[in-house]
Amino acid sequence: MPIVMTELVQELETIFKEHSRMVYRTAFGVTGSPEDAEDVLQAIFLRLIREFPTDLRQNPRAYLYRAAVNESLTIIRQRVRRREASVDRALDAPAAPSDAHEKEREHRRLYEAIAALKPDVAQILILRYMHNQTDVEIAKLLGVSRGTIALKLFRSRLRLRKLLRANIGEER
Numbered sequence: 001m002p003i004v005m006t007e008l009v010q011e012l013e014t015i016f017k018e019h020s021r022m023v024y025r026t027a028f029g030v031t032g033s034p035e036d037a038e039d040v041l042q043a044i045f046l047r048l049i050r051e052f053p054t055d056l057r058q059n060p061r062a063y064l065y066r067a068a069v070n071e072s073l074t075i076i077r078q079r080v081r082r083r084e085a086s087v088d089r090a091l092d093a094p095a096a097p098s099d100a101h102e103k104e105r106e107h108r109r110l111y112e113a114i115a116a117l118k119p120d121v122a123q124i125l126i127l128r129y130m131h132n133q134t135d136v137e138i139a140k141l142l143g144v145s146r147g148t149i150a151l152k153l154f155r156s157r158l159r160l161r162k163l164l165r166a167n168i169g170e171e172r
Contacts, residue, residue: 023068030072040071076115113163121156
């Protein structure tokens with residue numbers, strides 16, 4: 001194996017060791033599924049093996065976080081499409097929903113609405129409300145001003161409320 005390739009493999013191993021838990025946690029938080037979180041983790045690092053982007057070296061945490069959110073949102077969108085395609089199936093009368101079932105539906109609704117937002121806005125919402133990061137921390141991670149983050153959070157919360165209301169209206 002050429003020296004350059006060996007160095008690249010070692011660099012990827014180091015990045016994986018340092019950031020794989022964050023990627024998994026982010027994906028799990030968005031998808032709500034350990035299997036999907038594993039798929040996201042695998043997909044991201046397989047993509048990195050094929051093509052090593054230069055901006056990964058500049059800020060691996062930010063790059064991998066964005067990749068985890070985007071890949072997770074893609075999985076959610078695919079779920080929505082599959083569910084929409086299967087709506088025509090005959091269903092038995094639904095049982096009374098349990099608390100756990102209702103919470104899972106709320107979680108699903110929330111992340112489907114987040115998936116409908118622009119990826120950069122979805123990332124900011126997830127960082128703020130899932131990872132409890134401040135506007136300043138998010139701005140530093142994403143390389144933008146705190147004011148930009150505050151404005152995007154304000155606008156995205158309004159958009160998210162509209163999407164959630166529309167989603168609830170469709171279920172009734």
